[in-house]
Amino acid sequence: MKKRAVLTLLPLILLCGCWDSTNIEELNMAIGYALDKGDHDHKLKLSLQVLVPQKIDQQASVKDPTKIIETNGNSVHQIFRSTTLKSHRIFAQQLRIYLFSQELINENDFDLVINQFIRDNETRRGSLVFMTSEKPGELLKINDDGQPASSTLYDIAQNTKSSIQLFPPVSLGDISSAMQNNVSFAIPRVSQDKGKLMIDGASIIKNKRFLTNLSLLDVQAYNLLTGKAKGGVIEFKDDKNNIYSYELFKLKQKVRTTKSASGRYQFDVTVEIEGRLSEDWNKRENAFDEKYLRKVEKIVQQKIENNVKNFTEVLQHEFKADICGFYQKASIAYPKDFRKEAKHWDEIFSESDIHYKANVKIRDFGTKGATQSL
Known part of the structure; x- marks a missing residue:
């Protein structure tokens, strides 16, 4: 009897619609x-x-x-x-x-x-x-x-x-x-x-x-330092003022965190970067020459490292603000010490040593080849 009553009421409930609809x-x-x-x-x-x-x-x-x-x-x-x-x-x-x-x-x-x-x-x-x-x-x-x-x-x-x-x-x-x-x-x-x-x-x-x-250049350095760069183009010039474009494909970052006896932190940041030489304005360009590619890789590496070095110096000594997450590295490597240091971490960060090394590889250079022998 109860089952029959429920089955009778169910269609009525379904037909009522949503009582709180808008x-x-x-x-x-x-x-x-x-x-x-x-x-x-x-x-x-x-x-x-x-x-x-x-x-x-x-x-x-x-x-x-x-x-x-x-x-x-x-x-x-x-x-x-x-x-x-x-x-x-x-x-x-x-x-x-x-x-x-x-x-x-x-x-x-x-x-x-x-x-x-x-x-x-x-x-x-x-x-x-x-x-x-x-x-x-x-x-x-x-x-x-x-x-x-x-x-x-x-x-x-x-x-x-x-x-x-x-x-x-x-x-x-x-x-x-x-x-x-x-x-x-x-x-x-x-x-x-x-x-x-x-x-x-x-x-x-x-x-x-x-x-x-x-600035936009600061953001570029931030992405290269933190390893958050997912792609994009790095534009730079060589010593003869030739313009190049390096398109980033892949970036892997490693950070080694150490602490001296005096309590000074050191962060050794290494990034492995792979990309393509997507554009250059060098009239003597020869993308098929291994020496030429190694030379451009060195230029890219120096530009990246200089960009990041200038950024970290401003970040540490002018802004004194760790926006790059080095506090996370410190808390993992030295959890007991960091619990005491957390309240004044920005000051500790500003006195830390940050070393940055970029290893750059050109894996591709598009369809362009030699325009003139070097």
């Missing part, structure tokens, strides 16, 4: 957050880029299927509540990026700014984080022939195999972990060039505040 027209699906200093004596200004379902339906005639919602306030949570006074509820399950104002993080601890995002169960910790010296809310308004700014930045961040001067993507979870460990770190920096968004170097965060920016 019409798609009433959804505001956020894909990007931009946080800046507030207007009119407010502490914060949050700009949300949200997908508009009605615009998606009309995508053929609408250039950008999103809208920007801007709200001022003194806390992130209250801003979200205030946003509901003028818009449907915001859903962040599809959130792709966070874009923070350099000025905001220069005046406020980063962990306090992202506190609500980290504590919110709906927050995607895998969303990517960027910094800008411009107005982040204005950058969200830039669209690339219908591609929303949030999607554009997310897509550009994936191009690490194409450019060695692109800083590796950094997620909200990465930042939260770095600040819990009280270590310095860097995040990609966004700017615009003739109305187009671009990732232009990186920004260093030290003691939870903005410290300084890294």
